[in-house]
Amino acid sequence: MTTPDERMEHLLKQSLSPTSTPTGATLQRDLWPAMLDRLGETSAALPWFDWALLAAVVVWLAIFPRAIPVLLYHL
Amino acid sequence: MPTLAQPRELLQRFSLGEVDAFEELFRLHQGEVYRWILRIVRDPATAEDLTVETFWRIHRGHASFDSARSFEAWARRIASNAALDYLRSKPRETALPDDLPQAPQPDPGISQEMRQKTVRAFGRLPPKLRIAATLALIEEQPYKEIAEALGISTGAVKLRVFRALRLLRKNLQRQGVEP
Numbered sequence: 001m002t003t004p005d006e007r008m009e010h011l012l013k014q015s016l017s018p019t020s021t022p023t024g025a026t027l028q029r030d031l032w033p034a035m036l037d038r039l040g041e042t043s044a045a046l047p048w049f050d051w052a053l054l055a056a057v058v059v060w061l062a063i064f065p066r067a068i069p070v071l072l073y074h075l
Numbered sequence: 076m077p078t079l080a081q082p083r084e085l086l087q088r089f090s091l092g093e094v095d096a097f098e099e100l101f102r103l104h105q106g107e108v109y110r111w112i113l114r115i116v117r118d119p120a121t122a123e124d125l126t127v128e129t130f131w132r133i134h135r136g137h138a139s140f141d142s143a144r145s146f147e148a149w150a151r152r153i154a155s156n157a158a159l160d161y162l163r164s165k166p167r168e169t170a171l172p173d174d175l176p177q178a179p180q181p182d183p184g185i186s187q188e189m190r191q192k193t194v195r196a197f198g199r200l201p202p203k204l205r206i207a208a209t210l211a212l213i214e215e216q217p218y219k220e221i222a223e224a225l226g227i228s229t230g231a232v233k234l235r236v237f238r239a240l241r242l243l244r245k246n247l248q249r250q251g252v253e254p
Binding site: 004005007008009010011012013014015016017018019025026027028029030031032034035038039 | 197237
């Protein structure tokens with residue numbers, strides 16, 4: 001005599017088999033090239049504080065336009 | 076996940092942000108991380124993408140890694156979180172792929188229709204319950220390992236499995252299936 005939970009468990013196991021079969025669970029390719037792409041994408045993107053700094057400079061120049069030549073001189 | 080003995084020095088170099096050390100750890104562990112994620116999401120292409128996502132999170136969190144602790148356990152925890160985020164982001168109906176493998180010894184008393192309804196109902200379970208039930212019942216992973224990977228107690232894993240079975244049975248009964 002099985003309990004309803006045991007019957008449910010049996011039905012679930014019959015419906016979905018484990019992935020750990022010999023062919024199903026092996027990684028088919030080296031993922032390092034994909035990892036390098038991912039690392040490259042994120043290193044090319046500017047972090048949020050760089051954008052914040054840029055926005056602050058733009059606002060500052062809008063308020064004090066006379067500072068533009070000074071800034072250009074220092075670049 | 077089998078434990079590989081990593082030189083402490085390699086883990087220290089990784090925690091300092093050295094890309095060479097990260098690459099070495101990636102090559103050592105990508106297969107195991109992939110297999111763990113595959114057990115949860117059950118789709119090879121998604122598991123590959125999530126393996127890269129996991130290692131991206133690992134790379135980003137290198138400074139918080141304690142080289143005295145197990146890299147495998149840490150990686151598996153991050154992998155489980157990445158898989159959980161994926162399952163949460165997907166509509167529940169489409170969360171399981173259609174071409175799922177059959178049970179090795181099919182029970183003739185269970186019809187194909189009943190199996191399909193079970194798979195669909197299982198796909199509609201909340202992701203937290205589904206992960207626990209998948210790893211414990213289908214993949215037959217030890218409760219202790221599941222608990223470590225999900226960052227919860229063994230008792231909490233058992234409770235999630237229990238709730239998953241109850242909810243699954245209720246969903247199937249609503250469809251006219253009596254397990």
